[in-house]
Amino acid sequence: MKGSFKMTDMRAIGVTRYRPIEDPESFTTFFEPKSTPTNHDLLVKIIATSVNPVDTGVRQGIQTPLKQPKVLGWDAYGTVEATGEAVSLFQPGDRVMYAGSFIRPGTDSEYQLVDERIVGHAPKHLKPAEIAAMPLTSLTAWEALFEQLHIPVDNAAETHGKTILIINGAGGVGSVATQLARMAGLKVIATASRPETIAWTKAHGANEVVNHRQDLVQQVRDLGVTFVDYILELSDLNQHWHEITELIAPSGHIVSITGSDQPIDLRALKQKRATFAWEWMYTKSYYQTADMISQHKILEQVSQLLDSGQLRSTLTKTLFPINADNLRAAHRLVESHHMMGKVVITNEHE
Numbered sequence: 001m002k003g004s005f006k007m008t009d010m011r012a013i014g015v016t017r018y019r020p021i022e023d024p025e026s027f028t029t030f031f032e033p034k035s036t037p038t039n040h041d042l043l044v045k046i047i048a049t050s051v052n053p054v055d056t057g058v059r060q061g062i063q064t065p066l067k068q069p070k071v072l073g074w075d076a077y078g079t080v081e082a083t084g085e086a087v088s089l090f091q092p093g094d095r096v097m098y099a100g101s102f103i104r105p106g107t108d109s110e111y112q113l114v115d116e117r118i119v120g121h122a123p124k125h126l127k128p129a130e131i132a133a134m135p136l137t138s139l140t141a142w143e144a145l146f147e148q149l150h151i152p153v154d155n156a157a158e159t160h161g162k163t164i165l166i167i168n169g170a171g172g173v174g175s176v177a178t179q180l181a182r183m184a185g186l187k188v189i190a191t192a193s194r195p196e197t198i199a200w201t202k203a204h205g206a207n208e209v210v211n212h213r214q215d216l217v218q219q220v221r222d223l224g225v226t227f228v229d230y231i232l233e234l235s236d237l238n239q240h241w242h243e244i245t246e247l248i249a250p251s252g253h254i255v256s257i258t259g260s261d262q263p264i265d266l267r268a269l270k271q272k273r274a275t276f277a278w279e280w281m282y283t284k285s286y287y288q289t290a291d292m293i294s295q296h297k298i299l300e301q302v303s304q305l306l307d308s309g310q311l312r313s314t315l316t317k318t319l320f321p322i323n324a325d326n327l328r329a330a331h332r333l334v335e336s337h338h339m340m341g342k343v344v345i346t347n348e349h350e
């Protein structure tokens with residue numbers, strides 16, 4: 001633990017330089033002054049947080065030593081402690097959930113400032129860890145399906161008879177996307193490669209499961225499906241690009257949330273006049289877009305769906321409490337690229 005503690009300080013856990021996750025010094029615990037919220041900001045006391053691939057990716061990118069540790073973490077369940085003068089959606093004491101901004105200090109901290117427009121009220125009937133599993137993946141899946149693929153949220157007549165292929169059905173995002181796509185009335189073909197991820201994907205709404213370690217085109221055609229209307233790519237765009245261009249229907253729609261380390265050849269879509277879109281969950285807060293408050297609205301709907309049982313938390317692993325050792329354990333799990341659902345670190349069980 002670095003520095004000396006003052007009564008106005010808060011504890012945070014950060015990274016000063018990339019070290020392999022086996023290294024006990026891959027995270028640093030330190031103290032810094034607790035911030036005062038202004039404008040649209042909430043000061044939130046973090047109760048539970050989760051780890052996503054973005055955390056391990058950003059940690060791996062810190063190759064030059066930093067003077068101040070970088071605080072990671074983009075999923076939170078917590079309590080509003082104080083509000084800025086422009087805040088209108090929340091008040092102190094509210095229980096909230098959010099993913100946060102890519103360019104502000106993260107959730108691996110005792111307290112955090114976050115803009116109210118990207119925060120939702122937490123569901124009332126779930127446990128802290130079940131809630132913290134959901135914000136980032138739900139926002140990503142929701143925006144990808146309902147904003148970037150333009151699938152109607154609530155119009156079964158329009159989605160009737162249409163099929164979506166979800167590549168990586170059992171990961172954090174896929175476990176939510178599969179549920180939402182099925183809820184929207186689509187037939188869902190999702191991918192998974194192991195007995196437990198295949199069973200999990202079926203339990204979360206997939207009508208059919210195909211193996212992403214084998215030829216997807218052949219397996220989908222073997223199901224009697226020549227083309228799919230939508231494709232949601234959640235693993236490695238370059239690796240699956242050829243299969244995607246083969247399987248997408250004429251006038252179909254594709255969205256990807258992963259990076260592309262090689263250029264992708266959009267010409268492959270011209271003859272089918274299929275569309276391609278990116279989803280980045282951070283776009284709205286990064287650019288402070290006029291529709292940034294839509295993330296508040298999405299999280300409010302997700303909260304209601306969780307409370308009504310229409311959407312299930314994707315929590316599979318809980319660690320207690322939030323500290324550097326448990327962050328290392330969670331990062332190790334996510335780095336394995338075999339996560340099923342989500343890992344959460346919590347300070348409270350109930």
Ligand SMILES: NC(=O)c1ccc[n+]([C@@H]2O[C@H](COP(=O)([O-])OP(=O)(O)OC[C@H]3O[C@@H](n4cnc5c(N)ncnc54)[C@H](OP(=O)(O)O)[C@@H]3O)[C@@H](O)[C@H]2O)c1
Nearest residue numbers: 053168171172173193194197212235257279280281338339
């Ligand atoms: N753009 C955005 O806003 C955004 C948001 C969230 C995440 N992401 C990115 O999206 C990706 C997925 O995130 P996540 O949190 O869902 O990941 P995750 O939970 O770590 O995904 C783990 C799953 O990936 C599956 N998998 C491994 N290799 C695969 C392959 N070759 N093809 C298909 N699936 C494979 C594994 O299934 P098996 O073990 O059964 O093989 C495992 O269940 C990451 O790259 C992440 O950085 C982007």
